Amino acid sequence: MNTLDQQTALEQAARKRIKDSHALNEDAGRLAHFYRGWASSYDLDVGRDGYCGPMIVAELAGAVQTAYLPRPRTAIAILDAGCGTGLVGVELERLGFRLIDGIDLSEEMAEQARKTHVYRHVQGDIDLNGPLSGHSSATYDITICCGVFTLGHVRPEALRELARVTRPNGFIIASTRKSYATATSFEDEVSRLQDAGVLVTAQCLKDGKYIAEEGAHYWVFKVPDRACAETEQQL
Numbered sequence: 681m682n683t684l685d686q687q688t689a690l691e692q693a694a695r696k697r698i699k700d701s702h703a704l705n706e707d708a709g710r711l712a713h714f715y716r717g718w719a720s721s722y723d724l725d726v727g728r729d730g731y732c733g734p735m736i737v738a739e740l741a742g743a744v745q746t747a748y749l750p751r752p753r754t755a756i757a758i759l760d761a762g763c764g765t766g767l768v769g770v771e772l773e774r775l776g777f778r779l780i781d782g783i784d785l786s787e788e789m790a791e792q793a794r795k796t797h798v799y800r801h802v803q804g805d806i807d808l809n810g811p812l813s814g815h816s817s818a819t820y821d822i823t824i825c826c827g828v829f830t831l832g833h834v835r836p837e838a839l840r841e842l843a844r845v846t847r848p849n850g851f852i853i854a855s856t857r858k859s860y861a862t863a864t865s866f867e868d869e870v871s872r873l874q875d876a877g878v879l880v881t882a883q884c885l886k887d888g889k890y891i892a893e894e895g896a897h898y899w900v901f902k903v904p905d906r907a908c909a910e911t912e913q914q915l
């Protein structure tokens with residue numbers, strides 16, 4: 681096999697792995713098992729497939745901080761929900777953020793994230809499809825969820841818990857693969873949460889670059905100040 685054939689074979693294997701990850705039916709046991717086996721080669725595989733989601737969500741976080749948040753980047757608390765091996769954390773650190781926590785279902789992915797040394801704290805065995813019971817409300821200025829609202833992974837309903845742990849007037853930044861957004865009617869859940877005063881869509885970059893196979897939508901949600909939201913509803 682020549683070098684070109686080897687490269688093609690590696691790219692095909694990476695694509696198969698990525699595709700297989702979409703068939704795990706949101707089953708926590710299967711997801712954890714799958715990512716346990718992928719943790720050591722994940723970065724190489726997604727890099728081969730042109731994955732740029734982490735850079736885009738981090739740059740959105742930078743724009744949100746500059747445009748809206750009163751404190752400097754070094755004082756902005758960020759939760760990287762579904763942090764994986766830490767690709768988002770590395771981009772955030774490059775942009776000057778320093779208070780970054782990570783959570784993930786897979787302990788092995790979380791361990792890779794710890795090795796980047798850009799996180800303040802990383803916790804594995806956290807299922808975003810359930811309540812984040814170990815996490816206090818209104819803790820983070822920005823909550824990021826990249827590559828996690830993906831087929832077979834995390835349901836759109838998880839947005840409610842992400843909003844709960846985010847501070848009033850803070851932001852949630854999330855990517856949704858196009859196929860996921862359509863299959864799960866993600867926008868319907870966004871409308872329900874918006875009607876309930878849980879979040880407001882501040883920006884959406886539709887059909888941005890994500891990975892070779894397909895694009896993604898990038899969402900910026902604002903978590904409203906409860907007192908203001910309640911007053912507006914009464915008017």
Ligand SMILES: C[S@@+](CC[C@H](N)C(=O)[O-])C[C@H]1O[C@@H](n2cnc3c(N)ncnc32)[C@H](O)[C@@H]1O
Pocket residue numbers: 708711715733734761762763764765766767768783784785786789806807808809825826827828830833834
């Ligand atoms: C495609 S990777 C994305 C990782 C990282 N955010 C990135 O952009 O490279 C998906 C990550 O979500 C995690 N994950 C999948 N289902 C999850 C769930 N129900 N709760 C928490 N994390 C989950 C996986 O363990 C994996 O690390």
